[in-house]
Amino acid sequence: MEISNKNIIITGGANGIGLETAKALRLQQANVIILDIDEQSLEKLKNENSEFSCYKCDITDPEDISKTLKKIIQAHNQIDVLINNAGAVKDSPLIKIFGQIEKHDIDLFERIIKINLFSVFLMTREIAAHMFEKRIKGVIVNVSSVASHGNPGQSAYSAAKAGINALTYTWANELNYLGIRVAAIAPGFTETNIVKSNMNEKLQADIKKKTPLKRMAEPSEIADGILFIIKNDFFHGKILPLDGGLVI
Numbered sequence: 001m002e003i004s005n006k007n008i009i010i011t012g013g014a015n016g017i018g019l020e021t022a023k024a025l026r027l028q029q030a031n032v033i034i035l036d037i038d039e040q041s042l043e044k045l046k047n048e049n050s051e052f053s054c055y056k057c058d059i060t061d062p063e064d065i066s067k068t069l070k071k072i073i074q075a076h077n078q079i080d081v082l083i084n085n086a087g088a089v090k091d092s093p094l095i096k097i098f099g100q101i102e103k104h105d106i107d108l109f110e111r112i113i114k115i116n117l118f119s120v121f122l123m124t125r126e127i128a129a130h131m132f133e134k135r136i137k138g139v140i141v142n143v144s145s146v147a148s149h150g151n152p153g154q155s156a157y158s159a160a161k162a163g164i165n166a167l168t169y170t171w172a173n174e175l176n177y178l179g180i181r182v183a184a185i186a187p188g189f190t191e192t193n194i195v196k197s198n199m200n201e202k203l204q205a206d207i208k209k210k211t212p213l214k215r216m217a218e219p220s221e222i223a224d225g226i227l228f229i230i231k232n233d234f235f236h237g238k239i240l241p242l243d244g245g246l247v248i
Contacts, residue, residue, distance in 0.1 A: 001080070003230060003231065004028060005030070006030050006081055007077075007080050008030050008032055008081040009033045009035060011035045011083065011086035011123060012035070012085045012087060013085065014041035014042050015193060015194075017085060018086070020219035020223040021222075021223040022034055022052060024220070024226075026051055026052070032051070033053045036055075037086075039056050053075065065123060069126055069130070079136070079138065081140075081230055082123060082141070083143070083226060084124065084142045088115040089157050091154055092108055112156035116157060124167075128171070128178075137178075137179035137181075138180050139180070139181045139230050140171065140180065141183060141185065141226055142182075142183070143185055143187070143226075144161045144186040145161040145186055146187070146247050148162040148164070149247060161186075165239055168239060173237065184238075184240065185225045185226055185240045186242065186243065187217060187225075187242050188211065189217070190217040211244045211245065221242065222242055
């Protein structure tokens with residue numbers, strides 16, 4: 001797909017990988033529409049860069065999604081690409097043993113699944129219907145993770161990312177006859193605030209040591225992978241691993 005002048009939605013686009021992707025897309029003249037729940041980051045972004053269209057939206061809420069997408073379509077007429085990037089991580093082992101057993105919190109598990117997986121289903125359901133109605137040969141890009149292989153202490157996050165992989169394969173088979181491409185990217189550990197806030201320095205050093213390239217990814221490198229998926233019209237129904245060789 002030619003990126004220039006395409007209308008592209010990025011969820012969770014006010015920070016991290018989403019923001020780097022937004023910047024990379026703007027350099028190629030895309031019309032970038034950012035959805036995020038972080039109102040403070042959205043305001044900062046609007047003040048610093050008026051080239052982005054920014055909308056506060058809770059992408060775990062079907063009504064909020066519907067209301068926000070109506071505004072976006074009124075403003076932009078159509079959506080050509082959806083990047084399901086928004087996510088959250090909160091580590092917790094299945095059980096903790098400190099004299100007595102402490103079980104993984106159920107509410108935490110549900111919240112992480114809703115943010116990382118349920119939101120992808122909700123957004124894609126709406127955008128796929130829109131693309132069909134408008135006869136748009138669009139692209140859906142899901143942001144997965146190496147955690148889909150299973151990370152200790154990340155039951156919910158790992159399950160959500162494995163679910164994203166399964167949805168990618170399923171939707172690629174369902175939507176290809178409509179001319180809609182579906183693919184995903186699976187980043188390794190990346191130098192973002194979400195990673196730094198969930199890992200102490202020792203754990204970050206251990207991960208770098210385990211990664212063959214001996215470092216984490218830069219957000220711009222993951223953004224490059226997302227742009228590749230959008231541009232390459234033969235990339236469909238696949239998960240692009242971009243992890244520095246961590247999973248071989």
